[in-house]
Amino acid sequence: MITVENLTKRYGSTTAVHDVSFTVQPGSITGFLGPNGAGKSTTLRMLTGLTPPTSGTATITGKRYADLPNPGRVVGVMLDAAAQHPGRTGRETLLLNASLLGVPKGRVEEMLAAVGLSHAAKRRVGQYSLGMRQRLGIASALLGDPAVLILDEPANGMDPEGIRWMRGLLQDFASRGGTVILSSHLLGEVQATVDRLVVIGGGRIVANGSLDELLAGSGTFVRGLDPIGLDQALTAAGLNLEPLPDGALRVDGTAERVGRAAAAAGQILLELRQSDGAGLEDLFFQLTTPVAEAA
């Protein structure tokens, strides 16, 4: 479990992270979102003891990162897959870490196989593609069989097959009681992977909750046999709605309320579902744009 309390980081007169608090519970995947420069990486670096916070605390399984006797056995960290020595082979990179973590060499071969790098283990990391470095970074993070994973942009540079594989891996990890926090700009991927969201904008938390809760606000998509009649029926029921170009409606309200209002007016529905598509994308801009403009 990860606990962040009132974390603040100031550089001179600029505040990169302002009074940020959130928790990540075991058995869940939390997406950590925000535009570039919003303070995501700074927060993750404070969480992993790389950057001293100006004030506030961050703990992992109840301890400050620097107080973990052998952090790699508790928390797997991948902050930048590109930050690996290009002159070492993939296997050597993992063997070094395995030695530090006190795990047997066999574990290295296992992890290479698990991330699909066995064939490239003898090649130098300098020759790896970004996707391969991401896989190596994941292997490194999982090496000590940690209970917590902290991943910055893990899907960056991965092919669709790799992204799907990672989604499965993280969901499996969480279902076994693991705690995951990941940042990503691939919003579709985040929506498909995470259970909870923490959104940061201008150094402050602008949203924190379950994915379902946060997306629920974005409304219901409904299409009727008689678009004008349906529009009138729903408006009469006191629902705010927005006509879409193809005759469908996006309604601020649950599917149940829309269904009841339509049924009461005898309107025939062809389609009724939660409004999705760019749901997370809309939410993201809605949450972060005003802050970015104000800044």
Next chain:
Amino acid sequence: MTTVTDIATSAPAKHRAEVATALPPARGQTFLKLVALELRKAVNTRSGRVLIAAILLLAVIAIGWQLTHLPQGPAGFDGFLGAASTSVLLLLPVIGVMAMTSEWTQRTALTTFTLSPRRVRVQLAKFVSAIVLSVVVMSVVVALAFAGTALAGAVTGHPASYVAVGGQLAGAYLTVALNVVMGAAFGAVIAQTAVALLVYFIAPTAWSLAGPRLFKDNANWLDVFGAFGRIAERDLHGMLPETLTSIGVWIVLPTIVGLWASSRREVK
């Protein structure tokens, strides 16, 4: 149908499910383990290996040159040791510098310090491993120098001279170790490989050229080359305070500043 399933099962799976192995219980990281790891990191990259190979190759060339330009009379071990250790004194500190800087220039500090958050321990381990490496490389060079001396003795027919071997060796090992620590200290203060190397090579030389003109004999207080020379000769010429001051300013002070700086430097 059979064919299809056969293909499906025999095709190598790109990803296999993670095999859960029972791992040994987590323990802290001993200082010895950190030193061993830093030693391994110094030699498991291509640049590290090339540097060590270059040092040894230059030592062999120097001994070869010495063999083909033998003076009259018995060949002395000191000549061979001096010739062979020049390349060590010149290039081994580069390994010391790179041990410190490459973490930042290659950005591996991100991994190193997330796996070992107590940075001063890691940095101290780097210093110790640089000293260990210098002793190992120096020992190979010393063996080469012995071989060269013996060969010269056999070729010329004069018995080779090994006058005061113990003292020469002590002086050589100590000078090399001090140079390597100085390189590592400069690397710890300045996290850019090129800049750190430049400053390491130029600053003391600049002082040894400019210092005496500006400050006459007082320049000796900061002349680290003079100090190295006196240590190599194992004769301080009554200049113990000057020697200690030079070592303090050029080696101890950068080491302390470097440990302090690299423990606070933000890892990006």
